[in-house]
Amino acid sequence: MVRELPPDARPREKLLSRGPQALADAELLALLLRTGLRGQPVLTFAQGLLERFGGLSGLLQATPAQLAAVKGLGPAKRAELLAVFELARRALSERLRERPVLDSPQAVAELLRLQLADRGHEVFTVLFLDAQHRLIALEELFRGTLQETSVYPREVALRALHHGAASVIFAHNHPSGVAEPSAADAALTRRLQAALALLDVRVLDHFVVTRGGCTSLAARGML
Template structure:
């Protein structure tokens, strides 16, 4: 008879409960975050199958968002993880970030604020300090380049309009979308955000570069200042 606290290994589970087998017949989208992480981890530890380990790791770090903010050393110190598993986890998370950011000019024409938000939210929503980026657009609103123009607390005293538009001028861009994040996770615009937006929009008009929008990225959500009529 099995002990009450016995945890079956992956191979002792029915096939329709094993993550790899479920992915094969149901697709990756049908799996939970813990099941996907279990596939990356491959094996569990003493008295803990890999699904339980994945659930524990996700709980310990506050889900995928917290896990994506965790450093290599901290992961290595997690019970049952070690260097190999830590490297596998961080490599998978980094690939996800790069997929969101890679070659946007080949796949994206900006038709709505959500197009830019979806491109940058995963990465910028996890940043621990404020960062401003400009998304450069051609005459058909296709993305040609994304450039980081500033890191740190954003306000009218430190934001230099010349820096915001420098790459846009060099690239002869027809328009830009300005994006910055709120590390708190709350994308609600502050009065200073609105003032910075007004300053950028006015400068864009003088340079004949259309400022299509200013997006504020939070944790899994964003705000379009253009849609709210703030600074435009």
Template sequence: MAVKACNNLHKKNVPYYDRPRERLLRLGAVQLADAELLSIMLRTGTEQETSYELAQRLLAAFGDLRGLAQASHAELTKLKGIGQVKAIELHAAFELGRRVVSSTHEQRTVVRLPRDVAELMIPEMSHLTQEHFVCLFLNTKNHVIGKQTVFVGSLDASIVHPREVYKEAIKRSSASLICLHNHPSGDPTPSREDIAITRTLREAGELVGISLLDHIIIGDGKYVSLKEQGYM
């Protein structure tokens, strides 16, 4: 009871107008610090700390919001004050944020340069902890008409098969396509395997009449275009 009483006293010592929810109502969400916004999501703290203090501890544990967004369910629930429900709610909130960013970028559906593709896909792919091989399908005007994750896991030429890639392209009546995959290490430098896969896919595209325009590797906020590097 003494701990609870102390915690309640601590909360009472925070002026009503300085609490995160009230500050958001008065000032707008954009004016709040990361820990304040996070405390609103958490809703409650522990017997020893407020939701704001728990939010501060979470950010300290994972370095920043990006680190927190990448944390696994197991990593989150190891921390005192984060149970199954809070961990699930955090995952859901960060995924919604990623989808908002992704949908905003996808409104620019015309891609003409590797930079256009990178700006479209970096928000979605740079945080992934496993390799994802993704295809963007384009029409004759370079509008993105579809997107498909073909494979998740360590890339291998025998796994990322041209049959799967071009089956999707044909199904969507694509004029061309762009392939992407991420390097979880953050370094987008292409490997020999990446180069081999690119050449295999390009040759297959020539046979079926659907051009492979580029293969782009996404790193931590960076990218490499294999076309720009002269591998295509």
């Protein structure tokens, strides 16, 4: 347990005296977990969780089923972790809504990596923007192996109309870790671009997301 540590090494006291920035990832996680396992201190347990899921980014993407498979994570701890993870995602989304998307490409990349980088399957996401390029909504519209025929322009168009979007940004992940956009990615983007042009909705970009970062099709001249 945390109280078994020396006073100056306890994450809570360290946080209160020096601020949260002074704590390592495992220490912050240990504050949420509170207790470890028999023979395994809470800091060791927290570090093991981070290693199991590939760091904070991977842990943030953990599903309820994945957390349930971890020995020592009961329903109460799982619920608390999932609530904190969701709060982190919502906070980042709110930050994007507070400023023009095009003036903050790093914030967009952070959000996309948080949402998509650690998924084990491909996910196609659309950011719907207003006329000032502020985020209205982020929606995951399609899952599975993405091909030109598996993403439906009609559904994307309907969601754009629903949100009253003036423009959109597409994103999808490559679980393989290969960040290079494929010819199929470019073809899909052009197909969606043509459909949305009929509604006067601009396609600003399409990002390919991996753990290593985000690759912009617009920057590659593929739009």
